[in-house]
Amino acid sequence: MQLRSDIMKIAPEGNRAMYALESYVHKSGLELSLLELVKTRASQINGCGFCLDMHTRDARAHGETEQRLYTLSAWRETPFFSERERAALAWTESVTNVAQTGVPDAVYEATARHFSEKELVDLTLAIVAINGWNRMAIAFRKVPGSYQPAAG
Numbered sequence: 341m342q343l344r345s346d347i348m349k350i351a352p353e354g355n356r357a358m359y360a361l362e363s364y365v366h367k368s369g370l371e372l373s374l375l376e377l378v379k380t381r382a383s384q385i386n387g388c389g390f391c392l393d394m395h396t397r398d399a400r401a402h403g404e405t406e407q408r409l410y411t412l413s414a415w416r417e418t419p420f421f422s423e424r425e426r427a428a429l430a431w432t433e434s435v436t437n438v439a440q441t442g443v444p445d446a447v448y449e450a451t452a453r454h455f456s457e458k459e460l461v462d463l464t465l466a467i468v469a470i471n472g473w474n475r476m477a478i479a480f481r482k483v484p485g486s487y488q489p490a491a492g
Contacts, residue, residue, distance in 0.1 A: 401489035
């Protein structure tokens, strides 16, 4: 795989806009561990190697267990995730696959039991952001392997 275009250099204003959304999401109050699970799950669905590499590294750097990361794609069949995390993962899958799911009322209602209205909007913005990043990384062939989590 070879990088097609360095999107950071070609469209810095567009990237700043994406980073602004990312910054908002990180300041929203949603748990960092939850955000990394959401980003990793959406990246699994979308098949984004760069983002999977990045977000599993970030998750581990923030204390996420290998066991949970290894079983994330089968979260429904494991006891390793809280009810809130399960709701977020179901929402992530439905919103990421919106063309197939239409995000049914049942998924919304189940998720809304674990998130306030603002948290649900913020969670959806996190899903929108990672889906955007996935599409950019896949389209321009961002090569995985060089990302290192920030120190601290």
